[in-house]
Amino acid sequence: MRITSIREREIPLAAEIRNAYVDFSTMTASIVAVESDVIRDARPVTGYGFSSPGRYAQGEIIRNRAIPRLMRAEAKALLDPETGDLDPVRANAIMFEGEKPGGHGDRSVAIGAVDAAMWDLAAKLRGQSLAQLFADRFGNGAVADSVWVYAAGGYYQPGSGPDALVAEMTSYLGQGFEHVKMKIGGAPLTEDAERIAAVVEAVGDGARVAVDANGRFDLDTALAYGEMLTPFGLLWYEEAGDPLDYALNAELARTYSGSLATGENLFSVQDSRNLIRYAGMRPDRDWLQMDPALSYGPTEFIRMVADAESNGWRRDRFIPHGGHQLNLALAAGLGLGGTECYPGVFQPVGGFLDSTPVNGGRVKVLDHPGIGVEEKSNLWAHFRDL
Structure with a gap:
C-alpha cells in the first residue's frame, strides 16, 4: 500500500x-x-x-x-x-x-x-468502521451500540435575549437530546444568572444543563460565578479560566462542589498530564474534554486517555469537544463517557450521520467504513471533489 x-x-x-x-x-x-x-x-x-x-x-x-x-x-x-x-x-x-x-x-x-x-x-x-478499529487496537474489541451526547449551543446572538435562548435550548430537547450546554461570561454575572435560571426552568432540572465560560474569567470572577452557579446543581461548569491556568482551576475545585469540565484547548499528552497533576481535577465528578481533531488527531488523544488511566481516571470521564462523527467513533470504540454535538451550528462538520438521529439523549453507532464522512451529506458535498 x-x-x-x-x-x-x-x-x-x-x-x-x-x-x-x-x-x-x-x-x-x-x-x-x-x-x-x-x-x-x-x-x-x-x-x-x-x-x-x-x-x-x-x-x-x-x-x-x-x-x-x-x-x-x-x-x-x-x-x-x-x-x-x-x-x-x-x-x-x-x-x-x-x-x-x-x-x-x-x-x-x-x-x-x-x-x-x-x-x-x-x-x-x-474493511471496518473506525469505531471497530479503535476498539480492536485500544479497547476490548467491543463497540458500543450507542453513545450519550449533549447539545452544545446557547451562544450570544445579536439582538437575542433570554426568550430566544430558551427556545433554542428546548428545541434540542425536541430533537431527542436530554442535556444541553449554554455559554456564559459574555454578559455581566447578573444577566448570566437570569439566562441560566430561564434555561433551567425550561428544561426542568439544573442537572440537565451545563455552562461554558470559554476560559474568560480571572480567579475572582471564576469564584463569584461558582458561588452563583452552585444552587442550580448544574451538569458541569466548563473552562472557567485560561486553559493553562492550572492554579486557578485548582482553587475553583477547592470551593466549587459541583462538577468542573475542561481540556478542549489542551493539545498534547504533556498538557493533559499537567492538568491532572496540578489543576485539582477530581476523578469522581469532573470531566476531561480534549478535542481529538485539534490535538494532533486520534493518535495523541488516545495517548491522553491512556495517560489519564495510569493516573487513576476512568475512560468514561472523557467527553471530547468537537461535536462530530470522529469523536462518536472514539467514544464508541474506547468506551468514553459520551461526546458533544452541535445540532444548530458549525455545519457541515458539526453533528452526526444523516441516518442517526438523537433518541433518548443517545446516538446509534452504525457499522460503516471508516469515519462515515460519505454518509453525512452536507459534509460529503465538500469532500466529493477533493
Whole structure:
C-alpha cells in the first residue's frame, strides 16, 4: 500500500454567534483527503479528515510541512512491520519530524486533520468502521451500540435575549437530546444568572444543563460565578479560566462542589498530564474534554486517555469537544463517557450521520467504513471533489 496523494481545502464554518471570547462570523476548518493506490469498486481507497470548530483552517502548515513529510517517506515507513497494514501512529510520527517540542496551537490542528484522514483510511483498508478499529487496537474489541451526547449551543446572538435562548435550548430537547450546554461570561454575572435560571426552568432540572465560560474569567470572577452557579446543581461548569491556568482551576475545585469540565484547548499528552497533576481535577465528578481533531488527531488523544488511566481516571470521564462523527467513533470504540454535538451550528462538520438521529439523549453507532464522512451529506458535498 502506498499513499499517492494528499489534498486539503479550507471550508467555512461561519455563524453569527459569539462566546465569551470569540466571534465566529469568519470561522473556517480544514478538510483533508489521503488517497491510496489500493483500488476497490474502480476507485482508490481514500481517507477523509477534518478539523474541529474553534481554531480556523491550517492549510499552510498542512501543505508545507505535514504533506511533504508524508509524501517523502518510504512506503514501508507508514506500515506496521508485522501486518503490513497502514499504521496511523507511524504516519503521525513522520509528520512530527523536524518539529520542536511544545508550541502546540495551530500545528496540532494541522496534523490532527491529516491524522484523522489516516485513521479513516486505515479502517477502510481493513474493511471496518473506525469505531471497530479503535476498539480492536485500544479497547476490548467491543463497540458500543450507542453513545450519550449533549447539545452544545446557547451562544450570544445579536439582538437575542433570554426568550430566544430558551427556545433554542428546548428545541434540542425536541430533537431527542436530554442535556444541553449554554455559554456564559459574555454578559455581566447578573444577566448570566437570569439566562441560566430561564434555561433551567425550561428544561426542568439544573442537572440537565451545563455552562461554558470559554476560559474568560480571572480567579475572582471564576469564584463569584461558582458561588452563583452552585444552587442550580448544574451538569458541569466548563473552562472557567485560561486553559493553562492550572492554579486557578485548582482553587475553583477547592470551593466549587459541583462538577468542573475542561481540556478542549489542551493539545498534547504533556498538557493533559499537567492538568491532572496540578489543576485539582477530581476523578469522581469532573470531566476531561480534549478535542481529538485539534490535538494532533486520534493518535495523541488516545495517548491522553491512556495517560489519564495510569493516573487513576476512568475512560468514561472523557467527553471530547468537537461535536462530530470522529469523536462518536472514539467514544464508541474506547468506551468514553459520551461526546458533544452541535445540532444548530458549525455545519457541515458539526453533528452526526444523516441516518442517526438523537433518541433518548443517545446516538446509534452504525457499522460503516471508516469515519462515515460519505454518509453525512452536507459534509460529503465538500469532500466529493477533493
